[in-house]
Amino acid sequence: MTPEPVHILVVDDQVDFAKGLKRLIESEFPDVKVQVAFCGDQALTVLRRVPISLMITDLQMPAMDGMELLKRALGDSPELSAVVLTAHGTIEIAVEALKAGAYDFLTKPIEPESLFRVVAKGLERSRLLDENRQLKDQLERHKERLIGESLVMQRFKQSAAAVAQTDYNVLILGESGTGKELAAAMVRDLSPRADKPFVTVNCTAIPENLLESELFGHVKGAFSGADKDRDGLFLKADTGTILLDEIGDIPMETQAKLLRVIQGGEIRPVGSDKSRTVDVRVIASTNQDLVAKIADKTFREDLFHRLNVLTLNLPPLRERKGDIPLLARYFLKKACAELGLPDKELDPAVIGHLAAEEWSGNVRELQNTMRKLAVFGTGEMVAMDVVRMVGGNGSSMPASGGELPPFKEAKNQMIDGFSLNYIREAMDLAEGNVSKAARISGLSRVAVQNMLKRYGLSTGEFK
Template structure:
């Protein structure tokens, strides 16, 4: 049996050791390099089956190395690893020819699966050239280091050489148009127009004119011929936002354009040919609209070739501090003032909020803070009243309960490929005694159920969650003042700081 050769390039010694150990245990022939130039020099003598390389290293970086490898060995799979995960590095990796993009930290089994897939790919690969499209400088940055946003970046990178139709779904305010812009900007059509039309913002009787244009005299007031959005976007991308609000009759016309690549202006008799990439977006459940007869099933399947889901802000809470800092800096620049600085406890508080308006609501909040707060630093009590008055049970993702709420415990199982979700609905009845059970009786019931299911170490799951819940409640009651929160909990300030560090909470020792 052939022993496949794997090269690992990373200036992080610990990362090289872990990967080398794992791959050798799986029977691979592994060679490690701490810098890319050495690996490149050895490529003239021997070639591995797969290369894993970090993106940021002293000397030659991973993307430069990848480019040189692809110039000489276009079919050699190269997996890019990086701890600096952003849209530009993901797109650049794919466009330069990366087989896959692996953001750190990653599960070692994920790296192993990618290597196996790369080997399978190389054994079946037919000769083909790596197309290279220069990356246009971004006009608008998408910020996100959360796993959910990394999947979005990966999808944009995968589609960077494609003209395929894309459907973006996500709640209002999540940034669907930003993703549509990124898809266009990193596509072969980037030099052509990007035209956007919001179906929900146009009166229904004007949508067809907006899309397809009209001839002179087509209706009262049509004094001249007018191009529609399809003609304006010819050669480029047409972004149809809130596609679920498109009238049924217009859906029929759109379907014909997608099928034939031509249409008639309103009042016209000569077909107009166009070459347009469609990117559609919606916050609605199109499948449900199809079932209710409000959306054409054939159009749905035409649009739903590739789907990108944009997570709501509450599901990517780790991105909130960077997003807030970005919006504060932008607002300060627009208003020609110094940018505000978020205190650590304010960042923690913002991460707990539900953000029903998603990124748009966060951006508006940062504008409000820039205008309304006189001090340079922003404390939790400086936030708008409606954000400070959100009940505890509405914060986060079913966490931080005190009364009539629920907790979801998420624990990593011993098998890294599976995640055990231990859920407990712990309803406090300190006042109402819901269902004639106290919270400790319900906790006992939960514990018995988990033990009967064979789950182990449940105390290691439950205890930190309850401690974190009480700490967050005390911090909320004292509006982030740690000394007062410690007093409420019966602890000293140092004890609270130590507990917060143990629980992975921000424990910056700022002055109260």
């Protein structure tokens, strides 16, 4: 596909001068297309029709002068790079134009070297501004991938967006529960391979004796039970991206074969003597110290360097505590939606409590806690009594006055809270029909009636 040409607009009421600038610029910048306008109104029309990267305008023009054109053009496109032309002796006007938003100025008569230098700088500025705007737009579209507005998360998202634009291998480091898989998905979604396959491999979930076959495939008869040829995950990811989650757990023998794939782009199915070429971008993630594993001879140093071309360090939740209120509200809303419950609010005391916790399990632990609060919170507002009932993040479960309730009492409270929410949900779905609620829940009709009686609920309030 031929790239769109870069457009420059030259504005000057002296027709021959404007056309001469056009010829001069296009001779030096063959990939640039120069538009010409001979007055301010013509220039504004061109700006509305054509994506102009750089505008070069004279200041002294009849009707609409260059200063008025500059203000109107920047009013419509604040990031437009604009260069003003001025005669010797009118530098003060040029300075005024710079204050009004012009990027640079040139004095007449124009030296070609000066013109080329200013044009090159202006085009580079426009290119960088356009890239930044695209990255910002992409981040906005994908902001739910990694939720957080703290400075450390803003920096991480910017790094991830920049990394995504390359085709290099990426190593994502972070503690368990920080969201490494989400970060990998974000890199893929912002990359040129976004519309190509994305395959995730949980290296810890595949038995060691099957991992090689899963990754590279096998041929019929390669081992007991291999009754037909099977494509591996690398072949399924061809032209796209593969995420090797928890790469530190891959056995040494498989590491050697993985290294050959990354180096040469070729896979050899188990039991086959033929190789197949694949084009795959590799993203690897781990919560382990790979440098320490290299020292222990449990991870290959050459594989580490192949994977560690670009590195993203995902911060733990304790380093981004300012994001906890935002995350907590998001996860609570999401849990309520998953359960089919009305939205719940968090009492300010609960938010303060959550923000003060350490969250050794990071974002995953916080999400699980919000699921518990959604299940056991019976009202519209989740208060501290619900937090005490479910045990906060699991590290403590203080009751009012700092006293711990007996285990049996706490257990019964949790069961009652769950049961009440559950039967309400079942009756809501059944629109008050006890028999239908019994079918939905798998309980007997008598059990549903007993639960309604126990919690003082009537069928009429669900119709």
